[in-house]
Amino acid sequence: MLRFIGKRLLASIPVLWGVTTLVFLAIHLLPGDPAELMLAESGGSAESIAYLRTQLGLDDPLYVQYGRFLLNTLRGDLGRSIFTNRPVLQTILEQLPSTIELALAAMLMAVVLGTGLGILAALNHNSWLDNICMAIAVAGVSVPIFWSGLLLILLFSSTLHWLPATGQGGLRHLLMPAAVLGFASSGTIARLVRSGLLEVLQKEYITTARAKGLSERLIFYRHALKNALIPVITVVGLQFGFLLGGAVVTETVFSRQGIGRLIVDAILWKDFPLVQGGVLLAAVTYTLVNLLVDISYAFADPRIRHDEL
Amino acid sequence: MKFVKSLDLVAMTLILILAAIACGPPSPTPTAVSAPAGKASPTAGGPALEGGKLIYGLTLTPSGIDPHVNASSELGIPLTSVYDTLVWQDLDGEFVPGLAKSWEVSDDGLTYTFHLRDDVVFHDGTPFNAQAVKFNLDRIADPATKSQKAVFMLGPYRSTEIVDDYTVKVHFKEPYAPFLDSLSQVYLGMASPTAVEKWGADYQLHQVGTGPFMMKEYIPKDHLTLVRNPNYNWAPTIFNHQGPAYLEEIEFRFFVEPATRALALEGGEADVMGEIPPHDAERLAKDPAFTLVPVAIPGQSLQFFLNTEKPPTDDLRVRQAINYAADKEAIVKAIFKEYSPVAHGPLNAFTMGYDESVVGMYEYDPAKAKALLEEAGWVDSDGDGIREKDGQSLKLEAYLMGWGYVPEVAQLLQAQLRAVGIEMESQVVAYPAALEAARKGKHNLIPFGLSSSDPDILRTFFHSSNADSGFNWSKVRDPRLDELLESGARTLDPDRRKELYAEAQQLIMAEALILPIRDYVNLNAAGAKVKGLRYDLRGWFPWLYDVYLEE
Numbered sequence: 042m043l044r045f046i047g048k049r050l051l052a053s054i055p056v057l058w059g060v061t062t063l064v065f066l067a068i069h070l071l072p073g074d075p076a077e078l079m080l081a082e083s084g085g086s087a088e089s090i091a092y093l094r095t096q097l098g099l100d101d102p103l104y105v106q107y108g109r110f111l112l113n114t115l116r117g118d119l120g121r122s123i124f125t126n127r128p129v130l131q132t133i134l135e136q137l138p139s140t141i142e143l144a145l146a147a148m149l150m151a152v153v154l155g156t157g158l159g160i161l162a163a164l165n166h167n168s169w170l171d172n173i174c175m176a177i178a179v180a181g182v183s184v185p186i187f188w189s190g191l192l193l194i195l196l197f198s199s200t201l202h203w204l205p206a207t208g209q210g211g212l213r214h215l216l217m218p219a220a221v222l223g224f225a226s227s228g229t230i231a232r233l234v235r236s237g238l239l240e241v242l243q244k245e246y247i248t249t250a251r252a253k254g255l256s257e258r259l260i261f262y263r264h265a266l267k268n269a270l271i272p273v274i275t276v277v278g279l280q281f282g283f284l285l286g287g288a289v290v291t292e293t294v295f296s297r298q299g300i301g302r303l304i305v306d307a308i309l310w311k312d313f314p315l316v317q318g319g320v321l322l323a324a325v326t327y328t329l330v331n332l333l334v335d336i337s338y339a340f341a342d343p344r345i346r347h348d349e350l
Numbered sequence: 351m352k353f354v355k356s357l358d359l360v361a362m363t364l365i366l367i368l369a370a371i372a373c374g375p376p377s378p379t380p381t382a383v384s385a386p387a388g389k390a391s392p393t394a395g396g397p398a399l400e401g402g403k404l405i406y407g408l409t410l411t412p413s414g415i416d417p418h419v420n421a422s423s424e425l426g427i428p429l430t431s432v433y434d435t436l437v438w439q440d441l442d443g444e445f446v447p448g449l450a451k452s453w454e455v456s457d458d459g460l461t462y463t464f465h466l467r468d469d470v471v472f473h474d475g476t477p478f479n480a481q482a483v484k485f486n487l488d489r490i491a492d493p494a495t496k497s498q499k500a501v502f503m504l505g506p507y508r509s510t511e512i513v514d515d516y517t518v519k520v521h522f523k524e525p526y527a528p529f530l531d532s533l534s535q536v537y538l539g540m541a542s543p544t545a546v547e548k549w550g551a552d553y554q555l556h557q558v559g560t561g562p563f564m565m566k567e568y569i570p571k572d573h574l575t576l577v578r579n580p581n582y583n584w585a586p587t588i589f590n591h592q593g594p595a596y597l598e599e600i601e602f603r604f605f606v607e608p609a610t611r612a613l614a615l616e617g618g619e620a621d622v623m624g625e626i627p628p629h630d631a632e633r634l635a636k637d638p639a640f641t642l643v644p645v646a647i648p649g650q651s652l653q654f655f656l657n658t659e660k661p662p663t664d665d666l667r668v669r670q671a672i673n674y675a676a677d678k679e680a681i682v683k684a685i686f687k688e689y690s691p692v693a694h695g696p697l698n699a700f701t702m703g704y705d706e707s708v709v710g711m712y713e714y715d716p717a718k719a720k721a722l723l724e725e726a727g728w729v730d731s732d733g734d735g736i737r738e739k740d741g742q743s744l745k746l747e748a749y750l751m752g753w754g755y756v757p758e759v760a761q762l763l764q765a766q767l768r769a770v771g772i773e774m775e776s777q778v779v780a781y782p783a784a785l786e787a788a789r790k791g792k793h794n795l796i797p798f799g800l801s802s803s804d805p806d807i808l809r810t811f812f813h814s815s816n817a818d819s820g821f822n823w824s825k826v827r828d829p830r831l832d833e834l835l836e837s838g839a840r841t842l843d844p845d846r847r848k849e850l851y852a853e854a855q856q857l858i859m860a861e862a863l864i865l866p867i868r869d870y871v872n873l874n875a876a877g878a879k880v881k882g883l884r885y886d887l888r889g890w891f892p893w894l895y896d897v898y899l900e901e
Contacts, residue, residue, distance in 0.1 A: 071780075071782065071783070072782055072783040072786035072787070073780070073781075073782020073783055073785060073786050074782070074785070074786065077782075077785050077786075077789070077819075078781065078782055078785060079421055079498040080421070080498065080502075081785060081800075081821065082421040082422060082423070082498070082499070082800075083421040083498060083499035083502060083503075083800075084800050084802065084807050084810040084811070084821065085498075085499075085502050085810065085820070085821075086502070086809070086810060086813070086815065086816050086820055087815055087816045087818065087819040087820030088815070089501075089502050090819055090820060091819065092493075093496070093498070096493055096496045097496065121551070122413070122414075124413035124414050124420065124498075125413055125414035125420075125554065125570075126414070126419065126496065126551050127414075127551055127552065127554075128551075132570070135569070135570065136570075136571065139572075187607075191609055191610070194610060194613055195613065198613060198614075198617040198619075199613045199616055199617055202617060202618075205617070205619055206610060206613055206614050206617050206619055207603070207605060207610060207614055207619060208572070208573075208603060208619070209572065293606055293607055294607050294610065295610075296603065296604050296605050296606060296607065296610065297572075298569070298570075298571045298572045299571075302411075302571060302606075303571065306411065306413065309780065309781060309782070310413060310782075311782050312413065
């Protein structure tokens with residue numbers, strides 16, 4: 042197992058390098074100039090734009106800027122934000138807990154709701170209940186987050202005054218954003234659980250179990266559900282990327298702090314070091330989550346033993 | 351499997367970036383423009399009550415909030431209450447004593463002498479004196495500060511000379527008329543030298559001024575809390591009382607998404623909120639639980655720059671035709687409701703130096719627009735409703751930003767232009783991309799509007815030195831206009847300045863360098879218990895010192 046983890050960690054290095062390089066190129070090739078953006082707010086002259094470009098080191102050729110970025114990153118220095126002049130790492134770490142809190146809460150919602158809907162649908166296959174469950178799942182996948190977010194705010198904050206519309210701190214602030222984001226993610230899980238269960242329930246070992254005279258409840262929980270959940274674990278890992286992406290919109294609608302909003306703002310203002318640092322950290326997180334998912338297979342299914350890979 | 355995941359990673363990254371681009375820019379502050387508030391507060395109330403906490407909703411999360419370093423208008427909303435300035439500007443535009451008791455300007459306009467108050471201390475106990483003034487102005491001018499706004503507001507600054515503990519002389523390389531205006535703004539506010547040196551790059555999280563409120567805590571993108579300065583005893587005459595402020599505490603929170611602003615106010619999550627969408631403002635105005643506080647913001651009107659270097663807008667008659675074809679009344683009424691005045695020139699009606707003669711230069715007159723186009727050789731020869739000349743159809747390219755209702759304005763404008771035979775193709779692009787397109791001159795039309803209390807703002811947008819890089823998006827290179835704008839910045843006599851800027855504004859409109867749309871009015875709203883809320887002459891910055899809560 043340790044060898045497997047070591048190999049996977051080594052393999053992630055080229056991935057991270059590729060991502061950072063791609064992002065570096067993308068953000069620099071996209072139109073726009075940070076000095077110009079800064080001065081658009083204050084109405085600076087051509088002279089002042091040139092002055093600011095020099096101060097910020099933006100006049101250097103791209104390969105010099107890339108080399109500087111790569112060397113500093115290897116030394117663990119993600120640089121300073123162009124706009125705030127504060128260390129990138131510190132800026133991101135300040136925002137990270139809020140996003141992790143949101144992503145984990147949303148994940149929990151998604152798994153509970155998705156699995157519940159999936160089971161209900163599979164057990165009542167081809168009935169009206171199945172249709173309703175799947176309609177909810179489709180809604181989850183297709184309703185845009187900003188819309189469902191505003192709708193919830195309208196209902197629970199504006200009309201009923203039960204929950205605060207914005208900000209953070211405590212469960213009350215977390216409930217709506219997590220529900221919106223979790224709902225969006227639950228649809229995929231529900232469909233997967235349903236189809237997995239339906240498939241497993243056709244298997245011969247279920248027939249065998251029935252023949253042995255086991256109760257339906259036991260068959261379902263011990264034999265069917267456990268096997269049907271294995272693909273779900275993979276999807277949960279992949280959904281984590283979706284949650285990070287969805288956090289951008291959720292954080293904006295609910296005026297929450299977070300790394301999603303931080304990176305999007307940084308992209309819009311062409312704050313190069315902050316974008317590069319933020320994406321690098323997101324990539325590291327995503328890689329680690331997927332590693333955890335792979336490791337967890339071993340627990341869910343003893344047939345999968347990573348040492349043999 | 352691994353390969354697939356790596357691809358996902360790349361895809362996620364790209365999606366994040368693409369999503370961000372598609373989302374459009376965060377309504378950046380360069381909304382701008384127009385008219386000072388009435389002097390009486392629409393939230394006037396009974397006798398002031400002490401204490402209580404006010405929650406104030408900000409509309410964008412500034413990237414940085416050190417006024418000497420950063421440029422955002424949003425930072426000034428909280429920090430105007432943290433910093434005092436050497437001079438203040440009252441709502442009539444007169445400069446009144448602040449941390450400086452009095453001042454004189456030398457005859458050549460190169461030296462300002464300030465006599466400072468000797469009874470002022472910073473929140474951290476550091477005494478305010480001549481050394482502090484020199485420290486602050488030198489900090490702004492120091493290239494290492496990487497100032498994005500303050501350094502340019504300081505203009506041709508040469509140095510500060512300490513005459514004695516409470517007298518300083520500020521020297522300039524050439525006369526600079528906007529100096530007092532700059533000095534009265536938070537960007538040139540006086541910060542504690544001790545705190546600046548102690549905190550370095552983290553100073554913005556621990557700012558220390560001499561103002562009526564002290565910074566308690568700033569969690570970026572979440573909240574900023576100010577508490578009352580119990581020792582405050584040097585309020586300028588622009589305020590209605592003396593001594594410490596009424597409010598115990600002010601918490602600023604961020605409401606980036608316009609649709610949530612009125613909701614947050616109605617849900618009791620904020621007591622004051624800025625930039626309410628016009629249709630929500632209509633609703634709040636009818637509700638006795640709230641007071642609508644519309645504040646006009648001086649500076650540019652919201653205007654489209656017409657590129658004089660790209661056909662077909664290189665032809666004066668086409669630019670004039672656009673101005674005659676646009677029904678601005680209809681646009682403003684439909685989108686901004688009754689809250690915004692129609693704009694007529696490059697400066698809005700309440701900016702110092704605004705020249706009234708631009709009103710009526712282009713009344714809505716589609717017939718005249720058609721005549722001008724015909725005179726320029728544009729006729730609809732194939733009957734498709736769009737005019738042609740030499741086989742080319744009359745097509746304009748507009749680059750739009752996603753903020754400030756610009757896309758909605760463009761949609762109405764498109765129909766109005768089509769009615770006289772002009773086709774306008776518009777694309778909404780990300781803010782950085784819009785700025786780049788404008789710099790490269792890819793546009794026929796591109797909108798902008800920046801707030802400013804001094805007409806010198808015109809130099810940024812119409813001086814030829816800013817045509818290739820910079821914000822002269824009409825790409826106008828007119829020696830007479832350059833001369834007017836340069837002498838405007840150098841001339842200290844207010845009447846002479848007015849004449850120079852009047853001629854500049856007439857010239858800009860005679861050449862139809864822009865299509866003005868509306869004067870900017872910031873729609874603030876407050877809960878009914880909030881009393882005494884007023885905004886400064888720039889319209890953005892609230893005077894929270896006088897505000898109190900009535901239960």
